Amino acid sequence: MTTLLTVDSLSKSFRGVHAIRDASFDVTAGKVHGIIGPNGAGKTTLFNLISGLLEPSSGKVSLNGKDISALPSYARTRLGMARTFQNIRLFSEMTVIENVLTGMHIQLSTPVWRTLIPFAGAEERQAKAKAMDLLELVGLADKALTRSASLAYGEQRRLEIARALASDPKILLLDEPAAGMNPLETQDLAVLLKKLNERGITLLLVEHDMRFVMDLCDQITVLNFGKVIAEGEPAAIRSNSAVIEAYLGPKVAERLLKEASA
Numbered sequence: 001m002t003t004l005l006t007v008d009s010l011s012k013s014f015r016g017v018h019a020i021r022d023a024s025f026d027v028t029a030g031k032v033h034g035i036i037g038p039n040g041a042g043k044t045t046l047f048n049l050i051s052g053l054l055e056p057s058s059g060k061v062s063l064n065g066k067d068i069s070a071l072p073s074y075a076r077t078r079l080g081m082a083r084t085f086q087n088i089r090l091f092s093e094m095t096v097i098e099n100v101l102t103g104m105h106i107q108l109s110t111p112v113w114r115t116l117i118p119f120a121g122a123e124e125r126q127a128k129a130k131a132m133d134l135l136e137l138v139g140l141a142d143k144a145l146t147r148s149a150s151l152a153y154g155e156q157r158r159l160e161i162a163r164a165l166a167s168d169p170k171i172l173l174l175d176e177p178a179a180g181m182n183p184l185e186t187q188d189l190a191v192l193l194k195k196l197n198e199r200g201i202t203l204l205l206v207e208h209d210m211r212f213v214m215d216l217c218d219q220i221t222v223l224n225f226g227k228v229i230a231e232g233e234p235a236a237i238r239s240n241s242a243v244i245e246a247y248l249g250p251k252v253a254e255r256l257l258k259e260a261s262a
């Protein structure tokens with residue numbers, strides 16, 4: 001098993017608030033890795049450190065064995081890392097396909113608008129074809145020319161994923177991808193994420209929907225007050241007493257156990 005991402009003794013303080021404290025874990029290539037923990041445990045801060053939106057107070061992040069701690073986000077994207085955000089960040093006035101094309105700009109030598117005019121050159125046509133393939137993959141091909149603001153909530157979340165995929169990531173970070181989704185949308189999302197993983201994309205996700213996490217993840221890291229308090233496969237995590245005490249609570253743990261043995 002190859003390690004794709006390493007978080008090594010990472011810490012981050014905000015003026016006295018220790019959001020992440022000496023966190024270390026590895027993400028194996030080809031796996032689905034979950035980060036869970038109570039509100040304020042430091043999950044989003046950890047994502048921001050991994051993706052380069054924040055600088056660590058100490059510690060490092062490595063991708064494929066290369067220390068990327070000092071690199072800005074766009075350089076991490078070039079090395080194969082993409083992410084989505086807890087609050088959807090689409091260009092709401094742009095169409096669906098235009099949003100996907102913006103995710104490709106780092107690979108395109110021509111501006112996005114050039115891809116939108118008829119009779120565009122070969123590079124532009126390829127970009128459009130790739131964007132359409134991604135929209136097909138996430139189930140939004142028929143909405144390519146719709147203004148993204150008019151998509152349903154679950155569709156907007158899937159569009160964000162398509163845009164992140166446009167940079168051909170090896171690892172995709174998803175911050176609460178199922179947040180605000182209804183049960184059907186959540187099910188569809190799980191199917192999509194499994195499909196991406198089968199295509200070889202490693203997934204690192206933060207999520208509060210425990211059924212979703214337990215179903216999807218191969219490995220789970222649990223944070224509490226910025227510290228890693230447990231790590232393991234879903235079966236070990238749902239019966240871990242420290243995790244039950246800090247986060248799951250006995251009722252949820254019991255329900256998860258029943259669902260797993262049903």
Ligand SMILES: Nc1ncnc2c1ncn2[C@@H]1O[C@H](COP(=O)(O)OP(=O)(O)OP(=O)(O)O)[C@@H](O)[C@H]1O
Pocket residue numbers: 014017018019037038039040041042043044045046
């Ligand atoms: N920019 C900031 N300035 C000051 N404190 C911050 C900042 N960002 C996060 N924090 C603090 O760091 C801690 C961790 O916050 P973070 O948002 O990472 O937690 P979380 O696990 O993602 O929570 P949630 O599940 O609610 O999204 C919290 O105490 C938060 O108030």
